[in-house]
Amino acid sequence: MVATSFTPIASLLGGALIGLSAVLLMWTTGRIAGVSGIAARLFPPYEDRQFAGRLAFVAGLIVAPVLVRLVTGGLPAQTIGAGTPLLIVAGLLTGFGAVWGSGCTSGHGVCGLSRLSARSLVATMTFMAAGMATVFVMRHWS
Amino acid sequence: MTILIQFGIGVVFGLGLIVSGMSNPAKVLNFLDVGGIPAGTWDASLAFVMAGAVAVTFIGFSRVLKLARPVFADRFYVPTRKDIDPRIIAGPAIFGIGWGLVGFCPGPALTALGFGSASAFIFVAAMCAGMVLARFIAQLSSATRIVTPGKPLEI
Numbered sequence: 001m002v003a004t005s006f007t008p009i010a011s012l013l014g015g016a017l018i019g020l021s022a023v024l025l026m027w028t029t030g031r032i033a034g035v036s037g038i039a040a041r042l043f044p045p046y047e048d049r050q051f052a053g054r055l056a057f058v059a060g061l062i063v064a065p066v067l068v069r070l071v072t073g074g075l076p077a078q079t080i081g082a083g084t085p086l087l088i089v090a091g092l093l094t095g096f097g098a099v100w101g102s103g104c105t106s107g108h109g110v111c112g113l114s115r116l117s118a119r120s121l122v123a124t125m126t127f128m129a130a131g132m133a134t135v136f137v138m139r140h141w142s
Numbered sequence: 143m144t145i146l147i148q149f150g151i152g153v154v155f156g157l158g159l160i161v162s163g164m165s166n167p168a169k170v171l172n173f174l175d176v177g178g179i180p181a182g183t184w185d186a187s188l189a190f191v192m193a194g195a196v197a198v199t200f201i202g203f204s205r206v207l208k209l210a211r212p213v214f215a216d217r218f219y220v221p222t223r224k225d226i227d228p229r230i231i232a233g234p235a236i237f238g239i240g241w242g243l244v245g246f247c248p249g250p251a252l253t254a255l256g257f258g259s260a261s262a263f264i265f266v267a268a269m270c271a272g273m274v275l276a277r278f279i280a281q282l283s284s285a286t287r288i289v290t291p292g293k294p295l296e297i
Contacts, residue, residue: 001175002168004185011187014162015194021155022195023202028147030212030219033155035249036237040273045281053148058252060152065256067153068160076160078254079168080261082244087261091251091268092275093240098248099276101233102221105247106155108234109192114199115220122226123234128174130238135174138243 001139002079022111029053034107035061036098101127144214156253162191165253167245174242233276240272 022033031038031050038054041047069075082090098104101123103112108127112120163169172178173188211217241247246254246265254262 001171001178001183003183004163004166004169004172004187006185007163007187008190011162011190012194014158014160014164015191015196016198017154017158017161018164018191019158019195019198019202021151021158022199023206024151024154025148026203026212026218027206027209028151028213028215029144030215030217032220033151035155035247035252036273039248039252039270040277043270043274043277045277052145056145056149057152057155060149060154061156061159061249061252062256063149064153064156064253065160065165068157075257076163076166077168078166078257078259080244080246080254080259080265081168081171082261084261084264086243087264088268090240090243090246091265092272093236093243094246094248094251094265095240095269095272095274096276097233097235097237097240097272099233099273100229100280101235101237102230104237104249105241106249110195110199111203112221113196114203117221117224119221119223119226119230123230126231127234127238127241130235131174131242132176134239134242135171136177139175140177 002081018106018110019114022106022114025057026111032107032111033057034103034111036095036104037102037107040095040099097127147214155249156256158195159250159253162194163187164191165250165257167250170245170247170250171242174245 025031025033038057042054065075108120108123159165169185172185178184251266251269255266
């Protein structure tokens with residue numbers, strides 16, 4: 001494992017930006033800023049005509065680090081300590097589970113909890129517990 | 143115009159992920175590692191990301207959702223379901239396992255593409271395949287649902 005330092009102020013500020021983004025999306029388009037829902041609906045079957053907007057949102061997510069690099073000349077550390085097979089398995093589970101459960105960290109965790117949704121609270125507690133259990137098994141049981 | 147605005151909102155979201163440290167899987171895994179509390183390697187930062195995001199969203203939503211309608215849409219598209227069905231537990235449980243294996247959830251994984259890492263491309267490709275599969279299975283199960291005569295179809 002790679003040690004990381006506790007960054008309460010930066011994390012709080014970054015979290016506030018994520019919240020600001022969720023509020024702006026609701027205010028302008030009336031939609032929940034749930035990344036798994038937005039990304040999954042870029043693929044068929046198409047139920048509405050929001051494709052371009054969703055693509056633009058996802059493009060914004062991808063361009064953000066490019067802008068940070070342009071402005072500051074660098075990017076914060078990003079350590080991905082997994083090989084290809086694990087990346088594929090984890091990616092499949094993450095994508096499948098997020099869509100099967102109608103949301104991920106943003107849709108349920110941020111937007112759902114903010115709307116005091118019981119379903120989102122159940123979902124958030126479940127994925128936090130599953131994530132913690134998985135890391136525990138991976139790090140402390142081997 | 144709305145497309146450009148949604149692009150900008152995506153950029154703000156991505157900046158939030160980068161500033162908060164969510165875009166670094168190592169940081170996410172160190173938060174999920176409650177077994178690291180005794181050793182002092184636990185990184186509580188992610189709780190602050192959640193706190194900041196929920197605080198702003200809670201205040202913002204309570205004001206925005208009082209408006210008659212959004213600026214560029216006819217109405218607010220807010221989920222209305224309240225039932226706790228098996229999928230609302232099974233889905234997040236599967237998602238949580240994937241999250242705990244690598245440290246990527248969908249938002250940070252997409253933002254990681256802009257960092258230019260090959261690992262992120264592999265993860266996102268698999269994630270998209272998983273998403274498509276889930277929607278396909280959901281469609282199949284809804285298409286083969288038995289309709290009881292005289293009862294309204296629940297979707």
